[in-house]
Amino acid sequence: MSPPAERRPGLRVGALAGAALAGLVARDLRQRQHAIIRNFPVVGHFRYWLEAVGPELRQYIVTSNDEERPFSRDQRRWVYASSKREINTFGFGTDNEMEVIDSLVVFKHSPFPELPPAKGSPGAPPDYRLAAGKVLGGAHGRRRAFRPASLVNVSGMSYGSLSPVAVEALNRGAALAGCLHNTGEGGLAPAHQHGGELIHQIGTGYFGCRDDGGRFSLDRLQERIAEAPVRAIEIKLSQGAKPGLGGLLPAAKVTPEIARIRGVPAGRDCASPAFHSAFGDVDGLIDFVERIADATGLPVGVKSAVGDLGFWETLATRMAATGGGPDFVTVDGGEGGTGAAPLTFSDHVSLPFKVAMSRVYPMFAQAGLAEDVVFIGAGRLGFPDSALTALALGCDMINVGREAMLAIGCIQAQRCHTDKCPTGVATQNRWLMRGLDPELKSARAANYVVGLRSELQSLARACGARHPALIDAGRIEVVGARYSSTPFHDVFGYSADWPVVSAARRAEVEGLVGAPAPPQPPGPGAGEQAGFPGAGDPTRRHQDVRGMGEAASGAG
Ligand SMILES: Cc1cc2nc3c(=O)[nH]c(=O)nc-3n(C[C@H](O)[C@H](O)[C@H](O)COP(=O)(O)O)c2cc1C
Numbered sequence: 001m002s003p004p005a006e007r008r009p010g011l012r013v014g015a016l017a018g019a020a021l022a023g024l025v026a027r028d029l030r031q032r033q034h035a036i037i038r039n040f041p042v043v044g045h046f047r048y049w050l051e052a053v054g055p056e057l058r059q060y061i062v063t064s065n066d067e068e069r070p071f072s073r074d075q076r077r078w079v080y081a082s083s084k085r086e087i088n089t090f091g092f093g094t095d096n097e098m099e100v101i102d103s104l105v106v107f108k109h110s111p112f113p114e115l116p117p118a119k120g121s122p123g124a125p126p127d128y129r130l131a132a133g134k135v136l137g138g139a140h141g142r143r144r145a146f147r148p149a150s151l152v153n154v155s156g157m158s159y160g161s162l163s164p165v166a167v168e169a170l171n172r173g174a175a176l177a178g179c180l181h182n183t184g185e186g187g188l189a190p191a192h193q194h195g196g197e198l199i200h201q202i203g204t205g206y207f208g209c210r211d212d213g214g215r216f217s218l219d220r221l222q223e224r225i226a227e228a229p230v231r232a233i234e235i236k237l238s239q240g241a242k243p244g245l246g247g248l249l250p251a252a253k254v255t256p257e258i259a260r261i262r263g264v265p266a267g268r269d270c271a272s273p274a275f276h277s278a279f280g281d282v283d284g285l286i287d288f289v290e291r292i293a294d295a296t297g298l299p300v301g302v303k304s305a306v307g308d309l310g311f312w313e314t315l316a317t318r319m320a321a322t323g324g325g326p327d328f329v330t331v332d333g334g335e336g337g338t339g340a341a342p343l344t345f346s347d348h349v350s351l352p353f354k355v356a357m358s359r360v361y362p363m364f365a366q367a368g369l370a371e372d373v374v375f376i377g378a379g380r381l382g383f384p385d386s387a388l389t390a391l392a393l394g395c396d397m398i399n400v401g402r403e404a405m406l407a408i409g410c411i412q413a414q415r416c417h418t419d420k421c422p423t424g425v426a427t428q429n430r431w432l433m434r435g436l437d438p439e440l441k442s443a444r445a446a447n448y449v450v451g452l453r454s455e456l457q458s459l460a461r462a463c464g465a466r467h468p469a470l471i472d473a474g475r476i477e478v479v480g481a482r483y484s485s486t487p488f489h490d491v492f493g494y495s496a497d498w499p500v501v502s503a504a505r506r507a508e509v510e511g512l513v514g515a516p517a518p519p520q521p522p523g524p525g526a527g528e529q530a531g532f533p534g535a536g537d538p539t540r541r542h543q544d545v546r547g548m549g550e551a552a553s554g555a556g
């Protein structure tokens with residue numbers, strides 16, 4: 001027979017605790033002071049406890065929504081929500097101290113915004129097609145010149161620094177979104193061949209297009225082009241995160257397959273030189289471009305970070321004099337990403353994107369080449385505001401690198417150089433790669449690119465431009481310290497007519513977006529015209545991208 005309850009101390013304590021809890025619940029439900037405690041009896045107290053110790057916690061564990069770099073928490077949530085086709089709006093207003101931030105780019109909206117294009121026409125949902133404002137290779141009459149179907153494209157990230165499944169996800173995503181996928185300097189791999197059209201990058205290692213002595217081979221390049229849907233060639237001179245240096249793929253990432261594609265020994269560090277052996281000056285570069293363009297018919301461009309301005313001045317001058325040279329110039333900002341680089345080079349070498357672009361563009365504009373060269377920008381431009389700013393500086397297209405990595409699951413753990421990437425994006429470790437499903441993540445990559453195109457268009461329309469390439473830079477100001485504000489043109493030393501858009505090209509670009517639909521009455525059908533792309537679509541969830549929805553809108 002068991003002893004009576006009063007003789008069992010455990011039971012007595014349990015009964016007392018239960019009664020206290022019931023009392024607390026009753027009190028919480030009755031009180032009216034604190035809504036959270038009333039709605040969430042007992043648990044709600046944790047909120048106040050957390051609030052009390054919040055500053056200490058924040059100091060050690062949590063940072064604010066606009067801290068964390070290279071991408072703030074807000075930026076990452078925006079990418080995660082967009083990549084899942086969730087409605088990615090934020091509530092309650094900005095948490096930026098707008099009057100305190102220095103160099104805050106502000107777009108001055110129009111009282112009469114442009115209307116979005118009618119259903120089924122270019123620029124309309126669901127794919128928000130947004131073709132580039134120039135024809136790649138058009139000015140030089142290349143045989144395979146074309147107008148890129150998407151102004152937003154996937155930046156070069158080499159096969160090797162990214163896992164095969166990540167490259168596959170990006171390539172499939174590019175096919176779904178109708179954008180271009182740059183191979184990066186690691187050569188063309190089977191993972192690049194899942195339907196997405198390619199820009200084949202040629203780095204100093206000439207991976208995939210080198211002869212047995214390691215020199216550039218036009219024949220090998222032609223073989224690669226015949227194997228895959230390559231639409232253009234990009235000669236990489238340098239990269240913002242490690243300008244003046246070559247590339248390094250750490251030994252742990254040099255698998256037998258990568259070794260085969262690159263033509264190097266497996267399991268050993270794979271370093272590529274800091275300079276090209278195929279040319280050594282600007283005239284040599286122009287000849288190299290022309291040689292490849294003649295042989296392949298493809299548009300050929302260069303990618304570079306911006307350091308020595310003399311190079312750019314000579315390039316623009318010699319291009320104007322010879323009528324040849326790159327069809328496109330990709331300017332990579334010093335804030336750009338990499339698989340691995342020395343910290344000093346990432347932190348202190350080459351100009352950040354806005355400064356870089358605003359130094360390069362004027363040289364081409366003054367040489368009369370502004371409309372002949374297609375300008376592509378990269379360096380944290382995968383957000384509507386930074387993309388539109390890049391276009392106002394003269395870019396025709398933007399490339400997204402790490403933002404596309406976020407879309408396919410990267411959590412910004414910044415271990416890309418260790419082969420221990422926890423999300424399978426930047427590793428060659430089979431176990432870690434297992435978690436990344438390329439089919440599922442391809443949809444995420446595509447959704448992100450499409451989401452960016454849609455918000456970029458809606459931001460441009462709010463500023464009175466039908467196509468983002470027609471943004472009037474006069475609508476932008478840069479707000480600075482002590483309540484100062486300076487017109488965009490003055491900040492960057494631009495002439496009033498830059499970026500140059502001739503009347504003929506303006507008409508052409510306007511024609512790239514469909515004619516507006518008649519104004520919609522308020523209701524589910526008006527989401528697009530209200531500037532909330534996707535609203536009214538019953539399949540799309542509203543996602544709280546701050547606060548409680550965090551888990552749901554996180555990566556993965
Ligand atoms: C993992 C990784 C690998 C990269 N590999 C290359 C490469 O092979 N060639 C290249 O030109 N740039 C490379 N980049 C740079 C990107 O293409 C891009 O220019 C840069 O990250 C800026 O864009 P983002 O801010 O959108 O990432 C790489 C970047 C990352 C993060």
Ligand code: SF4
Nearest residue numbers: 410413414415416421
């Ligand atoms: S999760 Fe971390 S290690 Fe992996 S790609 Fe992203 S930043 Fe690099």
